[in-house]
Amino acid sequence: MRKTTDLFQINGKPMLVPDAQVAMRFEDLDAYSAGRDQSGVMHRVLVRQKVGSWDFTYAHLTEEEKNYMESLFGSEAVFTFTHPDRLDSTQRKDTRCYRSNYGISWCNARTGLWSGYSFRIVEC
Numbered sequence: 001m002r003k004t005t006d007l008f009q010i011n012g013k014p015m016l017v018p019d020a021q022v023a024m025r026f027e028d029l030d031a032y033s034a035g036r037d038q039s040g041v042m043h044r045v046l047v048r049q050k051v052g053s054w055d056f057t058y059a060h061l062t063e064e065e066k067n068y069m070e071s072l073f074g075s076e077a078v079f080t081f082t083h084p085d086r087l088d089s090t091q092r093k094d095t096r097c098y099r100s101n102y103g104i105s106w107c108n109a110r111t112g113l114w115s116g117y118s119f120r121i122v123e124c
Contacts, residue, residue, distance in 0.1 A: 001064055007092075008054075009082035010072035016058070016065055023055040026086060052095065052123045054083065063112035066104065073099055081121050096124040 004014035
């Protein structure tokens with residue numbers, strides 16, 4: 001089984017080291033009443049700033065590795081995600097998150113090899 005990393009944890013348990021870079025995005029959230037008026041001027045009603053999302057990709061996983069990753073998420077819709085802080089990556093931060101855009105392909109049923117495992121973790 002591949003190595004784990006304490007940089008990223010789900011409910012206090014380390015994730016497997018991903019194959020590719022982890023894309024991190026932070027966006028501001030506006031209220032539904034925000035938008036442009038008839039003259040084209042934007043009126044923002046900011047409700048939250050810098051809401052994070054993290055994209056993880058694994059090119060290939062064994063059956064054991066896939067099962068380990070899936071066990072981290074369990075059946076709960078929301079979990080605690082530990083990650084490096086946005087401003088100081090030497091510090092860890094815990095946030096309540098959910099998993100989105102989950103996908104995986106069964107590459108070889110005989111050998112138990114999976115491919116294209118990817119998902120996005122989004123801050124609540």
